[in-house]
Amino acid sequence: MVINISLLAGITLIWSSCSQPLAVVQGGGVPCSNSATWETKNGKTCDWVAWKPDERCKKKGKDTSKANSSCQEACNTCSCVNKSEWRKKNSNKKGCDWVQKNRKKRCKKLGADETKAKKSCRLACGTCRQDPTNAPIAPTSAPIAPTSAPIDPTTAPIDPTNAPTNAPIAPTPPPVQTVWNVWKYVKDSHTVEDSNNTCFEQATRLKHNATEGVDGNPDYFTLNTDYWISGSFRFGCKGQDSSYKCNESCYPFDGTYPDWSDKSYLTFLAKIEGDFTGNCKPVMSLSGGGWPRKSSNLITMEDSYVDAGHLSTNEWRRVLIPLDDLETTEWDLTEVYAITFHRCGNNLLGTESAKATYHISSLAVTNNAIELISYAPSSAPSVYVYDDLLLATHRHVAHHWYPIFHPDREPDGHIWVYAENNAWPTVSGNPDPQTVTLLIPEDQIVIYSGDDGIKYDKIIVKGSLTIQPNNTDVFLTATTIIVESGGEVDIKTEGDSVHTIAIEIDGALDLTKDPQETMVGIVAWEGNLTITGNEVVTKMAGLSVVASVGTNVLKFYGVNLGFTVGGELVLPDTQTGLNVGHWSFNGYVDQTEICKIVSIASSLFGESHITCEHVLIYDHSVGSKIAYVTRSIKIFTSPSSISRGHILHTGLGKFEVRNARIENFGRTTIDVIDSTKIQPTNLKFGPMMKQMEVTYQGTNQIARYAMHAHHSKIEAYFTGNAVLYSPRDGMVAHNSRVHITDNIIVGADGTGIFLEDSTETGPIVNNYIIGTGGGSRSGDDSRFGDELGRDMAHGGFGIWARGVLALIKDNHCEGHFGVSPYAFFVHPNFVEDKPVPDVPGTPAILVGKSRYEIWKVNGGNVTQLQSYGGFVGNTAVATFQSGISLSYFSVNDNDEVGSIIEGAHIQALGSSGRGISTTHSRLFTLNDVTIEGMVEGNTITGIWCGSCNNCTLKTPNTNLIFENIFVDRDGECDFTP
Helix, strand or coil: CEEEEEEECCEEEEEECCCCCCEEEECCCEEECECCCCCCCCCCCHHHHHHCHHHHCCCECCCCCEHHHHEHHHHCCCCCCECCCCCECCCCCCCHHHHHCCHHHHCCCEECCCCEHHHHEHHHHCCCCCCCCCCCCCCCCCCCCCECCCCCCCCCCCCCCCCCCCCCCCCCCCCCCCEEEEECCHHHHECCCCCCCECECCHHHHCCEEECCCCCCCCEEEEECCCCCCEEEECCEEEECCCCCEEEECCCCCCCCCCCCCCCEEEEEEEEEECCCCCCCCEEEEEECCCCCEECCCEECEHHHEHHHECCCCCEEEEEEEHHHHCCCCCCCCCEEEEEECCCCCCCCCCCCCCEEEEEEEEEEECCCCCCCCCCCCCCCCCCCCCCHHHCCEEEECCEEEECCCHHHCCCCCEEEECECCECCCCCCCCCCCCEEEEECCCCEEEECCCCCCEEEEEEECCEEEECCCCCCEEEEEEEEEECCCCEEEEECCCCCCCCEEEEECCCCCCCCCCCCCCCEEEEECCEEEEECCCCCCCEEEECCCECCCCCEEEEECCCCCCCCCCEEEECCCCCCCCCCCCCCCCCCCCCEEEEEEEEEECCCCEEEEEECCCCCCCECCCCEEEECCCCEEEEECCCCCCCEEEEEEECCEEEEECEEEECECCCCCCCCECCEEEECCCCCCCCEECEEEEECCCECCCCCCEEEEEECCCEEEECCEEEEECCEEEEEECCCEEEECCEEEEECCEEEEECCCCCCCCEECCEEEEECCCCCCCCHHHHCCCCCCCCCCCCEEEEECCCCCEEECCEEEEECCCEEEEEECCCCCCCCCCECCCCCCCCCCECCCHHHHHHHCCCCCCCHHHHCEEECCEEEEECCEEEEEECCCCCCCCCCCEEEECCEEEECCCCCEEEEEECCCEEEEECEEEEECCCCCCCEEEEEECCCCCCEECCCCCEEEECCCEEEEECECCCC
């Protein structure tokens, strides 16, 4: 028997007397059906889904579609459709059909209407929602005024009246759930298995707590922060038993992590305490998405997100955050791990070190918007609307905000030209320098092989650009080359070609459009950037005799070195006897020289004789390593350029630079970091776009280095390059896995190679760093605390590492270093909670784990240099304050080894200084380590032990040689050999 009951116009429910799920008919009689072919990988069909739709409608089938789009009858999603008018941004052809062919990647794409595919192509993406079974809920007639007591923001009045009917009454279907309470009562603060097992993170240190409401007021919890740690509340599984079954469950208390990808809003009540002034704002975010954990956008809880436009210390105010605003291109809010309320000390939107306290009540996700109270003087409700997109100034990529470009944003006299028919466009007339922007659209594949004489302002690559010689040398000038997400730039020379590529960066920063100075140079914002020059046979060769002042002939060990006439060699400073260890050291004259080769000959004794264009003005010692720095690809800042260039990659894509010469790149200097601060205005543009205003214009931006992998989410390679003269750092891996091998770095004033965040795991092998005496000559402690751990490695180093996870092996340093050829500064502050990124090649045991989590994996044993990386076979012949600087190495009480320094040979050219200097460390093993003074009558200390915190440095089980030094050990050392 079948009974039809008309409830709403155009919709009929069909009830069967058989024990089968109900079917839905739309539009007057065409039934909504289940797919006959859909099934899970275990062979479960839509009939199986129908019996438990709340649990099973999110299951994926073999065809990758979700049950909620393929089993519409079972999941009650019959009204779910794709928007026929939706098109991918910058495309007139790619609609929901295109999305469906590759759901995993394309459902995150942004449309021309600024909505993501998963919101507009719900049927294609499997993001269908249940159809409503009741009439819409009437909105409240007026905004609710703030109150001193919390109000549950998810409560809405329901019209209790039902129209009478003479038809038979069908069983009332269960109401569609629109509110999911996340934290409502004190009991929600701990795991379901154990009331003593809290779901607050760092609860003991930060003293988080939960409080029962009185006089009918709801319960609330308090999250505190300190200078280093934000307050977080955990979801999902905290722990597993030996069979990997969850036995410590936070919300939703079943061992799973909540999925908010198909929800609309996050809502709660909040009060705040603390010095929320200046740039210190109340900020929240989410994290999750599996391993490695991903972060949502940061939301500043003010303006249209909050009653009256801002939070208060003395009354509860409602917060309503569209989940679209939290979502990023990398994470759609599946498997939510935690909600975090941020500290002010190192906040993206603030820099003050105020302690913030958050009181939170009635935390929920909902598909119902609540009407917030506008901030004075308006009496109308705040409305979440999208503003004119041309007013947006920045878009969010990976971890930061970057400028938006558009022809309508250009000053008068600037033009945009577009690649068509896979050809490099011709620019008519004779435009002024830096007035032309060239765009290569997504569907264009372009090759550039000449010199068109144009000095471009921007070259924006969304499609594909190959720069490659074709029987002639290639020259290209631009202020900035931008590789957009999905774009490809491939700069390459062929191994058998004599032709070269020169890319000149020439232009000036525009602080109005780009106040944080991200432009000028080559920047890849989740794009694919590869630079591949010809292989170099020999990167360095030792002098077989002294290269004396007045000569222009250099003699080397070996023949067929691969050097070429016209190529260049760098001779390091080998002067001896400088008193660099003295605090008042000054008057230094750098004796580094460059030889341009005019002829090459071989001797009968197995030597190469090279004639230089000019005679030498300094002596250079026998055995000194001379660096060959010529490459078939040269990327350089023009001498006439107002601003220096830099190379930066962030996020996904590809980043490989091989056998290129990078000259006079990098803008960040060794001065104190002074970064520009920006914050968003009240305008709204949808996800990933903001209008930013400058709150402080800095003069020395962080992170504008010569070569920089900045939160790159792929395995990157810097191999065989020559990087010449940077005012701060030469090669930088920041929270990225970069293979830095076989490079030459000359004259990087801060440090040649910089491992910035302690999460770097890529090998640093066989590099040659030549110091030219630059740097602040100050140790890292001098700015560490004041600058919240951001201003490091400025003193003058060869290789500087914040952590111990990378293999540093067989590197060599010569010349003069303001502080030290090799340095480790492993202080945990500011990086303790940073997870190791998940990129290919990273040891699986490290992926997604912070220092603390790695410590737990190691059974509570401190991670040492040799645990996952190492310091092996590194050498130096140089002038320095300390040959190897080791700071803040911790050990367990029962540890008898500590970190191992293996195979190091440190030769000191100065008359003073230290071979190895340690601070805040008490144990190392030194295997086959030699400290050698090269000057008679020196005052060098072999090992200096400083600030051991009521202990003495021990170096047991060592094979340590001291040669020609004043004193073996000094300071807080254990003097037992």
